[in-house]
Amino acid sequence: MEFIVSDPNAVLMKLIPSVQHINLRDPKHKSYYEFLAKNRMPLLCHVGPEYSFPEGIREKERDHFRFLDKPLECGVTVIAAHCATPVFPFDKYETKEFYAFMKSANSGSKVQLWEIPLLSLY
Numbered sequence: 001m002e003f004i005v006s007d008p009n010a011v012l013m014k015l016i017p018s019v020q021h022i023n024l025r026d027p028k029h030k031s032y033y034e035f036l037a038k039n040r041m042p043l044l045c046h047v048g049p050e051y052s053f054p055e056g057i058r059e060k061e062r063d064h065f066r067f068l069d070k071p072l073e074c075g076v077t078v079i080a081a082h083c084a085t086p087v088f089p090f091d092k093y094e095t096k097e098f099y100a101f102m103k104s105a106n107s108g109s110k111v112q113l114w115e116i117p118l119l120s121l122y
Contacts, residue, residue: 024067033074
């Protein structure tokens with residue numbers, strides 16, 4: 001990964017856990033998270049429903065925002081893509097829970113949060 005962080009064009013790492021079959025809480029990823037934190041490389045991680053790939057539907061439990069706790073604990077700057085917002089009316093609406101999770105992760109002001117008002121049809 002040294003070659004990635006040393007590339008001046010590299011600005012972040014991106015994961016879609018459901019599509020890549022990644023368990024964000026797997027202890028084997030701790031050194032990866034620590035490497036990202038040490039090198040100040042943000043992690044853009046998909047959270048919420050993913051319908052662009054078949055695996056996103058089959059493995060959707062992997063995209064839950066609560067799994068961001070491990071990279072956050074390691075000091076990684078995390079960008080939560082889509083902020084766990086629903087795509088379709090039958091998707092779970094967890095925006096308030098996501099906000100509470102991120103606010104809790106920000107205890108001690110170690111995470112920068114922005115609140116963007118969302119218009120909701122629900």
